Amino acid sequence: NAGVMQNPRHLVRRRGQEARLRCSPMKGHSHVYWYRQLPEEGLKFMVYLQKENIIDESGMPKERFSAEFPKEGPSILRIQQVVRGDSAAYFCASSPLDSATNEKLFFGSGTQLSVL
Amino acid sequence: GESVGLHLPTLSVQEGDNSIINCAYSNSASDYFIWYKQESGKGPQFIIDIRSNMDKRQGQRVTVLLNKTVKHLSLQIAATQPGDSAVYFCAENRNQGGKLIFGQGTELSVKP
Numbered sequence: 001n002a003g004v005m006q007n008p009r010h011l012v013r014r015r016g017q018e019a020r021l022r023c024s025p026m027k028g029h030s031h032v033y034w035y036r037q038l039p040e041e042g043l044k045f046m047v048y049l050q051k052e053n054i055i056d057e058s059g060m061p062k063e064r065f066s067a068e069f070p071k072e073g074p075s076i077l078r079i080q081q082v083v084r085g086d087s088a089a090y091f092c093a094s095s096p097l098d099s100a101t102n103e104k105l106f107f108g109s110g111t112q113l114s115v116l
Numbered sequence: 117g118e119s120v121g122l123h124l125p126t127l128s129v130q131e132g133d134n135s136i137i138n139c140a141y142s143n144s145a146s147d148y149f150i151w152y153k154q155e156s157g158k159g160p161q162f163i164i165d166i167r168s169n170m171d172k173r174q175g176q177r178v179t180v181l182l183n184k185t186v187k188h189l190s191l192q193i194a195a196t197q198p199g200d201s202a203v204y205f206c207a208e209n210r211n212q213g214g215k216l217i218f219g220q221g222t223e224l225s226v227k228p
Contacts, residue, residue: 031214041220091159093159104150109157
């Protein structure tokens with residue numbers, strides 16, 4: 001049973017370019033969460049998605065950032081017109097279908113985004 | 117803003133000693149807490165969790181204690197080993213779906 005898969009592992013972009021980060025949840029999981037981590041800081045919640053729905057995007061910046069989790073395929077975190085302050089590690093996590101009770105999240109290895 | 121925080125940013129222990137990592141939270145509505153371990157260049161790895169109807173939970177070499185009165189959470193690692201060196205995060209669920217709120221983290225360094 002493969003874990004949460006994220007790609008690419010490292011992504012380098014120049015200012016103004018677009019960054020696309022992908023996340024495939026664990027098999028059987030239909031809830032996906034994106035977190036951002038700056039150096040020597042904790043993980044900051046960005047967005048929580050279920051298939052084809054955004055459940056909670058309270059941690060997403062108002063501009064340039066968007067996320068989706070289509071019916072087929074991985075979840076995508078998209079950052080348009082990247083700036084140097086977007087440089088961070090972006091982690092995806094997933095949890096099972098039944099989230100009526102609180103469940104631990106399973107994390108991927110992250111995508112390290114570097115903006116030049 | 118975030119309300120889960122840690123008392124010490126770094127902790128250094130001798131191999132074989134016990135380690136205690138502390139965490140404070142401020143939201144009394146939180147009813148589920150998790151400790152994660154993060155090694156350099158990797159994603160957070162689940163260690164142990166506890167629900168608010170419990171005061172203590174034990175795993176293999178790890179124990180989590182929850183004091184709801186003072187909103188304090190601790191992780192105890194018995195017989196600390198070099199492989200335990202990592203950053204440890206506590207996280208809370210505030211009954212907002214599956215969203216977890218993370219603390220800043222404590223870096224544990226184990227001296228051989």
